[in-house]
Amino acid sequence: MTDPVLELLRSRPDLAEIAAFPFDFDVERTRHVEEVSLASGAALEPIAGDDSGGTYFLCGGTSVLYASSEGDAVLIADSVSEALEMLVRLPGWCEGLTAGLDEEGLRAAVAAGDAAAREEFAPELDAQRAALLAGLGLPERPLTELFALSESAARRTEPDHLLLNAAELCAYRLDEAYRMCLRDVVLGPGRAALVRLRRGEAGAREEAEADPVLRAGVLRAAWEDRDEGDLPLLRALLAREDAARGARHEERLVAAALVAAYGRDEDVPLLRSATSGRVTDAGSAVEWARGREEHGPDAFTWVELARRQGLVGHARVELIRLLDDTGPDAERLRALSRALEGIGEYAQAARAQVNLLSLQDTAHGRAVEAYALARVERLRGELGFAAGALERARQAVGPAGGEGAGRGRGGPDESVAQWHRRGLGRHLAEQHLELVLAAVESGEAELARTTMRHAEAVLERIAAKGAGTLAPLSSRARWAVAGLRGA
Incomplete structure (x- = not known):
């Protein structure tokens, strides 16, 4: 279904003319500088452009993504009407629009920008703004609310709206302030469960011990946030990991390292079993734990945990950006190729594999x-x-x-x-x-x-x-x- 505001712009040349100038949303400019696609595979439709060569895209029929001609892309709104309201009421010529401003501060920044715009290129700005807002039926909500919506959209660019160059499959850039931190995303459930466990909440221990993915998250959270009082909990989790003895062993070693770091004699039998005999006494336990500290989690640790949690989109973004940043490093390219293949990203895996083969x-x-x-x-x-x-x-x-x-x-x-x-x-x-x-x-x-x-x-x-x-x-x-x- 076509967005009603977009349809209105396409059918009303008078409104489309104002949207194009001075507000730089030209529905006649729908050709981007290069072929692009969303990493998620969702539908992508160019709907407008600006005078710098940038393009506005409709994603999945609803959200609006802006891509510059220089390789940057960010989600700006959840609908065309919301995007137009932002462009009209918080125009790009207004400098100093920051999250720290209240309503009065935002209005002052817009007023200052508008004054310069009237003098330089848009003497009829006020009438044009009023006509476009009325003609499109756009609301006039508080600027703080509108700015917050813009910031919220930008922070949701990843993972679903990652834009790729269709030819080379490289990702468009996104301001670091809006990038997701995969480590924090995947540790979220484990951190929450660890808090419940430390509080001794009913059922928390049973839940963690029964769910291997949650257990992995708890162990990683405990690794990141050490607490002297965790030893009884860690012993229980280690015993559960040691008893499982499935195809995965990394969590067992993480749990063993956490317990071994305490250097308690009573833990040696369990540690000997969990480490396949590498720990034989309290002294060797501490030494072994220190060795594990030197090989802490890396980016692939969080990618694998994301995959196990079903967060394939988050894993995809992390791996693509890692691949974009990887030079002639055979070991890293091999790991990326296998990880991308493991989540079904075969085109990106092939990109990594071609580079690996060349080395x-x-x-x-x-x-x-x-x-x-x-x-x-x-x-x-x-x-x-x-x-x-x-x-x-x-x-x-x-x-x-x-x-x-x-x-x-x-x-x-x-x-x-x-x-x-x-x-x-x-x-x-x-x-x-x-x-x-x-x-x-x-x-x-x-x-x-x-x-x-x-x-x-x-x-x-x-x-x-x-x-x-x-x-x-x-x-x-x-x-x-x-x-x-x-x-």
Whole structure:
């Protein structure tokens, strides 16, 4: 449904003319300087522009985002009418509009800006403002309320309104004052639960012990905010983590470090179990805890906790901004690629993976990162790019894994001499077979057939054990291609 105020502007040239000048909201300027999209995937419609090349976008049919021509973007309002009211009553030519001002202060700042505007470019400003407010049916609420709405919108830019350059997938900048702090976001539930636990509120202990995600948050909150009286609670949480012994172990080590730091003899048996024997007495407990202190939480800690809490949008923003700020750092790029893939951000994972692949200086490294690139390209539906990545992997290990192995960039090396006898061969074959199935499903018959030929060549070379583990997948791929031949 079209916003009624936007529809009115589009149908009333007289009002649209005033909105465009002097208030710089021109509904005839709807072409941004570059193609953009929202990281969340929500609908994005350019609805107006200003004389600096910036663009106003309608997000999801309601909220208004402003993007400058210089790569900045911020949510300014929850509706077009609210955005117009802000632009008309708190215009950009008014300097000194800050959150510390009361109603009288804001009015004084606007009056001063208006006086300069009348003298320099808008002598009919008062009449134009009145006509636009009346014509659009906009309210005249207190300026403090309007300013607060603007500030609130800006702080809600992330995570749902992060704007990306569509070509390079880099994020538009947002003033640090409005950026979310992922650490604070994900620690919120844990901090609240920790307060209840410290107060001894009924059911708080049972709730934390029963919920592994909340328990993780509590432990991280306790790590950030130490309290001497937490030891009994920490012992209970450590015992619960030690008993769980699931796939995750990081929280168990966090809990162990918190308890070990007290250096109590009575905790040694539990600590010995939780640390797999690394703690053997009270002295070694304290020493081990100090070692853990040197490896505290990093950005990926908060990303993973956000993912576990279901805050995928928050994790997405953090990872994209981290990727934008990452240079030629292979370890960081690999971590970002895997984390982005883990939350389903395959296009961003591919961006990280392309950069990571470019840094590889051994044939083995090129093969490994190329098949990983093929995986994420396939998962995002770019099957042609996936095929190209697999070709690079094959080139790294040699034609069908035969003569010339490792003769890609950097010349021959021994890093892939036994590629077919290692896990590399199995992974390479697996990605070929997965691409075959994806190509068949998407109707790309020639790609499916070509990739199947490459897959069979790789399967012929790899170790029997590796080929055996892929037998079900290989059979599915062969039957799928056979069905194409019969079609």
